Amino acid sequence: MPKIIYVDHEGTERPIEAKNGETVMETAIKNSIPGIDADCGGACACATCHVYVDEAFMPKVGEPEDMEQSMLDFAENVQSNSRLSCQITVSDELDGLKVTTPESQH
Template sequence: MAKITYVSHDGTERTVEAKNGESVMEAAIKNSIPGIDADCGGACACATCHVYVDEAFLDKAGTQEEMEKSMLDFAENVKPNSRLSCQIKVSDALDGLRVSTPESQH
């Protein structure tokens, strides 16, 4: 289990517990986190689960595969720390993870 904090564009924070093996997106959907729509259900076929990963966790969140990079082309306001939350798998190493959602997704 890992605690993940989701931060909306207005600074509102919500921390939830996520199970190891599920994605950061799945934990968001299960907990009704605003700003993460996940229209494709986690198939890496859209960019509606776009988040900004806290700099301290970039290495722990894994690397982007080519499909994720391609899908981020459809996201607005992409930054160097942009990721699709469906592609980040929860593990003990991510305990304390903070991700922010772009204003365009609210």
């Protein structure tokens, strides 16, 4: 099982084993990760699962599609490595993925 490392804005790391095919957001919700609320349940209709993706993994997770980019317009402190965790599907290729939640979501 791939491991996703969730980091809060203070630097606390929470490594979680994730199931292939689930999203980074679903894994966070199942494991009560602070800072990822997912108010819309993963429908890409809010920005409450906004994360910063570790730069080393950006080529693997790819760029946000148009709908996700539109939702990121509602997030605070968007950066070039910002993604909605509901739009990142877990796979073996993402083993070790580190995502950080913005301070504004805590």
